[in-house]
Amino acid sequence: MTTTADAIVIGGGLHGLSAALQLARRQVKVVLLERSRVGRHSSGASAAGVRTLNRARAELKLAIVAMDMWHHMEELVGDNCGFRPYGQLQLAENDEELQILKARVDGLNRDGFTNEEIVSADEVRSLVPALAPVYIAAALARNDGAADPHQTLMAFRRAAVEAGVTILEGVGVRSLHREGHVWRASDGSETFEAPLLVNAAGAWAGQIAAWAGDDIPIATKASMMIVTERVAPFIRPTVISMKRKLSFKQSNQGTLLIGGGQQGLPDLEAERSEVDARLLAKSAAAAISLFPAVKDLRIVRSWAGLEAKTRDDIAIAGLSPSAPSLMHLFGFSGHGFQLVPALGVATAELLLDGRSTVDLSGLQPGRLMAGAKPDKRKVDEHQGVSE
Numbered sequence: 001m002t003t004t005a006d007a008i009v010i011g012g013g014l015h016g017l018s019a020a021l022q023l024a025r026r027q028v029k030v031v032l033l034e035r036s037r038v039g040r041h042s043s044g045a046s047a048a049g050v051r052t053l054n055r056a057r058a059e060l061k062l063a064i065v066a067m068d069m070w071h072h073m074e075e076l077v078g079d080n081c082g083f084r085p086y087g088q089l090q091l092a093e094n095d096e097e098l099q100i101l102k103a104r105v106d107g108l109n110r111d112g113f114t115n116e117e118i119v120s121a122d123e124v125r126s127l128v129p130a131l132a133p134v135y136i137a138a139a140l141a142r143n144d145g146a147a148d149p150h151q152t153l154m155a156f157r158r159a160a161v162e163a164g165v166t167i168l169e170g171v172g173v174r175s176l177h178r179e180g181h182v183w184r185a186s187d188g189s190e191t192f193e194a195p196l197l198v199n200a201a202g203a204w205a206g207q208i209a210a211w212a213g214d215d216i217p218i219a220t221k222a223s224m225m226i227v228t229e230r231v232a233p234f235i236r237p238t239v240i241s242m243k244r245k246l247s248f249k250q251s252n253q254g255t256l257l258i259g260g261g262q263q264g265l266p267d268l269e270a271e272r273s274e275v276d277a278r279l280l281a282k283s284a285a286a287a288i289s290l291f292p293a294v295k296d297l298r299i300v301r302s303w304a305g306l307e308a309k310t311r312d313d314i315a316i317a318g319l320s321p322s323a324p325s326l327m328h329l330f331g332f333s334g335h336g337f338q339l340v341p342a343l344g345v346a347t348a349e350l351l352l353d354g355r356s357t358v359d360l361s362g363l364q365p366g367r368l369m370a371g372a373k374p375d376k377r378k379v380d381e382h383q384g385v386s387e
């Protein structure tokens, strides 16, 4: 059996949904193919931090456009996605760390970015009274915040369906060809044909790219999270640390979310990942060192996600350099949640207009492909924060 459409989106995570939504709003007939169920992987495992703080420069303009969209999320998808604009703080615990933060904020200001500022220890204390007094100052992004990943998934899914997207779950693409003016994707029993294609297959997107003729090397991340029992309002901003692998926030439901980039054990073939209890204990210890009051709380859940990581920790978002009408959208390296609304719009623009309003020049897939040299500057200019 063959189904025809104007666009095929492979992957039912938030990026696939957002791209499908924006294409459909421009009168494109979209079929979205998801091997498992919508939100099964990274998007459903996300800590949902909405962060411009310490963004790599290559992603910053995009992240600022996305941040504005998060502040108007109801207008985009009819739901605020649980977004709470309580800010994000990166702590400096000694003078050396403070100098790094100051240099970054000075550099941002020189280039016209105002999303971060340095705040004193007194201001940190008034923003986060529960913090142990280990800090001497912090960088603060006041407009940043956090959302609810499941509410966000439901909102984007609902909006996409209302815009006319056909979402097929349990349909895993197993082969892909370009024939004449159409892409042909098949799950082994059914074929889907469309002139436009979006590769939003998360941790498995490298395989889809290879089938289309693009050899884009990626690694896999299996970032872990801890969730505690519910507690009374405890903290509003998200707190990240320079020297400890820690990201700490409170959800709308009152649970505390502890992440920060400790890695579990990925198994791409089995499509699952496992928690590494030894490293998870380090996350818990880091949380206790900054927030002693959490010491006696019960952990109610922990998990590890699966997503693609690039060698420069910068996302891949751009048209294929070798195949026509193919948008690659993956490699978010632990911080793609925030970019979701803006990249949906950019995907529709690139596929339909050939150019995007927002500058994606630093996110092009070609930079990682054979013959391209790694750009060390891009790796060094941010400190690889991971939620």
Ligand SMILES: Cc1cc2nc3c(=O)[nH]c(=O)nc-3n(C[C@H](O)[C@H](O)[C@H](O)COP(=O)(O)OP(=O)(O)OC[C@H]3O[C@@H](n4cnc5c(N)ncnc54)[C@H](O)[C@@H]3O)c2cc1C
Pocket: 010, 011, 012, 013, 014, 015, 016, 033, 034, 035, 036, 037, 038, 039, 040, 041, 042, 043, 044, 045, 046, 047, 048, 049, 050, 051, 171, 172, 173, 174, 200, 201, 202, 203, 204, 205, 222, 223, 224, 225, 259, 304, 305, 306, 307, 329, 330, 332, 333, 334, 335, 336, 337, 338, 339, 387
């Ligand atoms: C623990 C954790 C915490 C995080 N915290 C944050 C955070 O605080 N802030 C932030 O900005 N980002 C965060 N991230 C990253 C963010 O969640 C991801 O960057 C984002 O969700 C990626 O979305 P996606 O749609 O690209 O991928 P996914 O949600 O992984 O979706 C890809 C989908 O493609 C499907 N698929 C794969 N192959 C095929 C195929 N052949 N056919 C059909 N379907 C296929 C998969 O089943 C999957 O559902 C976190 C990630 C994790 C794991």
